[in-house]
Amino acid sequence: MDNNEDPNKLSTTLQDPTPPTQPLLSKPPFYPPLDQPSITLHPTTSQPVEDQSQFLQISYNYGRRTFKDWPFLLLFSILVLLTFGFGIFASIHRNPHHSQVSSFIYNSTSSSCTLLKEVDESSFLSNPISLNALKSSVLKSLIWTLVITLILSGPFVLFVLFLLKHYTKQIVYVALPFFVIVPVFLDVYWFVACTISSSCSGSFPLAYRILVLVFVLLIIGVIVWIFVVNWHRIELTIKIIGVASNALSQNLGLFVVFPGLILGLFLYYAPIVVFLVFARFNGKIVPREKDGEYYCVWKQDSWVPTYYALAILTMLWSATAMIEAQVYVISGTIAQWYFSDDYDRPKKSLRSALRNAFGPSSGTVCLSGLLLCVVRMVRAMVDNVRQEDAAGIANLIMRCCVNALMAAFDFLNKFTINFAAITGESYCTSARMTYELLKRNLLSAAFVETVSTRILFGIIFVLSAIYAIVVCVIIKAVGHLGVDAYFIAAMAWLLLMMVLGFFVHVLDNVIDTVYVCYAIDRDRGDVCKQEVHEVYVHLPISRSQRSAFSARTTIVV
Incomplete structure (x- = not known):
């Protein structure tokens, strides 16, 4: 720097509140620690105006959004209309004699099948379900247990969220030993109980029981190894x-x-399930010859299999689109919280996210859901081929290519819907901008912190297992259900696991959304949530980087 340069001019430059005209592409920017006021750094290189301003204005789009990816919304709407339209047609034109094929005989005069007699509808009730079975203590205990579990699941989720918010370190370190203790206890308890029980020991010989015991212990050993490797x-x-x-x-x-x-x-x-049921009843009873004799059979209309394929595709696409819509709503809501001031939190943020997800960005949600549906179908086919042990170099090459394409999709799709929820951009634009945003700020597009998801699932597994053990003890103390008490406890464990798994899914998407918002902060040289920067700055750039929490200095980005 020139020694004759005016000090006042230099001071003015350092205090200039104008944001930088371009991001730093060559190396990561350095900023002072969070406890010091940030200094705006002006780059010395110059680039075209369009390159400079392309990513500088990334933030949550509170304004009016335009419809994006609308052709995919139109395609999805057409599939839904066709599914419901043909479903209504199938329901109206169903053949009422579908279940009466045995009552039809071949009429040689008319060369057709005629109804011999009407089926007595009361015959369908000839084997009614025993009322004593419905009133059994096992069924009543199961229903009451599931209802109580469902009622308690709401407060239970809020209690877990409270623990994770205020006592994260304590709950994690307390739960870690139970990741091993609970499965080992259940495995050994089953082995001993099955050995004592004459019926169980008769069904499972000692060799099989030992094999199951060792196999479960090996799985537990793998879990322990995963946590040991990722202990840092x-x-x-x-x-x-x-x-x-x-x-x-x-x-x-x-x-x-x-x-x-x-x-x-x-x-x-x-209604789609009802339409699928009624679609089976579309056809007619026709004569068929076999060994010179005619008999009547049911012949389904040729369009029914096509309708089944259409309806199943619509249901799969709808399911994946709903998953992506949930991610969109989470991202939109959390992003509004992130970019708001602590003293001025956004109002109606959830309503705004829902309006955008099912309004201007509904086409983006449909496209993302379609891609997710296709990827899962392809993976299912590849897994099916792998299980069949298909040999040949062609199959091996095909599986390698498919796995490479799936990895590329995961790499690009990781934060695309999160970015679309924040900016309102189309799917392709969001994928490109997200990749370039993370790359420009030296962040990984394929890694946030996978250990957090594993730990969360381990925590809910332990809590659900403890709840199931308590339920089993109470049922065995109150009633005399015997072995059925274990079945009821297992169902309660499964239901609570599903509810808590939904909670982990939401929390996992919150982690991804905050990560994208943190990357936007880095790109703008801003700090909207200081507590987030103090944590996310320690994320490793790649999976192979071993970065301890205290190994890096907190910086403002």
């Missing part, structure tokens, strides 16, 4: 879970909206 990331994982839990606790309305979305999806599925 545990402290970072604790901080990430704490930040995400705090963000989720500020937007508890998500726990009300998502069950409603799932219920709406089931209500949407209900």
